[in-house]
Amino acid sequence: MLPITVWGLALGTALLVTGNILLVSVTALIGQQLAPSSTYATLPVALQFLGVMAATLPAAHLMRWLGRKVGFLLGNVIGVGGAVLAYLALAAEHFPLFCVGTFLLGVSIGVSQQYRFAAIEACVPAARPRAISLVMAGGVVAAVLGPYLAVWSGQFAPEREFLGAFAVLIGLYLFTLVLISCLPLPKPGSAEQQGPARSYRALLRQPVLFTAIVAGSIGYGVMVLVMTATPIAMHGHHHSFGDTASVIQWHVLGMFLPSFFTGRLIGRFGETRIIQCGCVLLALCCLVAQWGSAYWYYWLSLVTLGVGWNFTFIGATSLLTLSYHPAEKAKVQGINDFLVFGCAAFGSLLAGQLQSWLGWEALNLWMLPAIGVAMLLVWYANPRSQPEVEAGVA
Template sequence: MSLRDPSVKNVTLLAICQALSMSGMIMNMTVTALAGETLAPDPAYATLPLAFQFTATMLTTMPAALYMRHVGRRLGFVTGVLIGVTGAFVGVSAIFSGNFVLFCLASMMIGSFQGFAVLYRYAAADTASDSFRPRAISLVLAGGVVAALLGPELAKASYDWFAPIMFAGSFVAIAAVQALSLVFLAFVQIPRPSAASRAEKGRPLLEIARQPTFLVAVMGAMVGYGSMTFVMTATPLAMEDCGFAFHDSAFVIQWHAVGMFAPSFFTGSLINRFGVIRIMLTGVLAYLLCIAINFSGIELLQFFSALVLLGIGWNFLFIGGTTLLTESYRPAERAKVQGFGDFLVFSASTVAAFSSGYINHNFGWQAVNLGILPLAVAVGVALIWYGSRRRAAAA
């Protein structure tokens, strides 16, 4: 494959944009709960801005997908970036003014941007051949490796730029990183859908959603993303409760993000070789090991190793679920199915973000970990059932 191949070129550019998007998201994840704690009227509300962020992402995914169906991918992504940059500057204003409500609004705007950015992987899938599609999806998400290294470092470097007003600098850095992606989006070449394809409706969404392929794909991605959000959102607060410094929690989140995105360099190839069901089951196993390690102690090593496994589990379940979902729809149905699938995934993340800080504050870190155990087991059972069904159909 050559960079002269339009699909490879687009995947490369989208991977860069994804890296910039995720760098901002990881910075946001690293500092938002801590900034929220300084602004909130009650520490139990510290993760409320993140919860509003995931709510906005959830509510934006479907409209963003349909908007792109009409205006094209590039203009859609540019629109999202402009919303995100504006939201970051609103966050700066909220921190300087000590306004918690305004900070929640800023988080919602950043979340709306993420509702557009999560579609980078589908933009890559839409232009790739069937054999290249799993690799295209995973390679776009591989851009997150850069984010894993860059995001926490930028958060640590910028959180005290305006000391004694803490964390405002991080949101200035988020705005700058997101704005940079506009340069690369200018070179993305994905044809705007034709009038005929926009007019074609396809099957009703409910009919598509009743397919076992759709159900298992979305269930795996929902639990993968929701469980990751649930544990990751509470981690900086739990580490602060255990006496760790901000730099320690930033270090753990950084390596968690490496665990999320580094496998993307080979996840697509693993799916092609071993099958999507086996890879998703490996993700479930990583979650179970994460829970076991978090129950074993509260030293830095436990936080570090458990969060790396949490990231790997997310990667296998999210990329696997995305790949499996592409088998459930026809070309004319892709916008509504992609948007609806992500709506469900980020519904789970929203519930996780709303409840994580409250459960950690009132019931403790171990309750957070115990909360994802039955979900991981349920996904494992569903995947085993679906895998046996596929084998029987192929026999």
């Protein structure tokens, strides 16, 4: 039986990912409306991921000294501020201010990425894959609510499209703020704060850590690039916003619904096999995109993309926990998320330009070499990493 802290973090993840889906559904389209050039349409999305990347290392070290609760509360306060700023910027049609708001929202999202690590720490080692899966499964709620709220919130201020989405976002961050304040999150122990810790160079020499970071980074980067380009591509192929929101909704279901059994699959087949399966699914997504531009082709491609991301991300997160001692936790978790979300930021920044230059089909084909590199590196590192996995250095 998983502790109540894990269930609370799963609910918190559900609320915040719901907000993230709202952002995914509307931010690129708002960028098209407000940006001085179509080249900058996905700049707010890219700044959101840059905010995620910028928060990862400071957040991990802050929580090492002040604890998870203080860090999570601070992250939600920043989220409220970013949502308010984005709301005001959209009302005033001020593109630079909107970009600042999405950057702050990214910082808040970066802090919330530590929820999955907090869930790991709240349970015994044998239950870690299930704890990660449960927290990630909170995204299933987001998959249902996020796109629905994106469409429904349009009624909040009909004269200003998408303004209501940020009013909803403010409410989600406030609710999560209250939830986190009620959770029994323990303070960091002496082993975490004062124990021996290896250097970054020594840590990154571990095949286990190398494999986890590479798989997580490429899997997340490919997913974000294709997902960010999807609303623009569908708009260019004359699909309605409702169709786009529906595709994003099913994509997010693909991202999170498998979480109910991914942990058990990892327990049976191991992390690296699940990561490899995820890479195969990511490649399949890119191939499906070549078949056509009708709604169902987008639907199938994005669902496959979501499931592939789920396997690579959860597999990589589980593998990561085998690579560090307690005092090294902040270092490893911070550098992992910094690199993973750095790739996500890079992908989101490129999405608008690649969609404009290459088109939907060619954009997807360009993802295949990166996926192939991930598969080869995971395959190469796996035999050498096995002794460390069995040693259980976490």
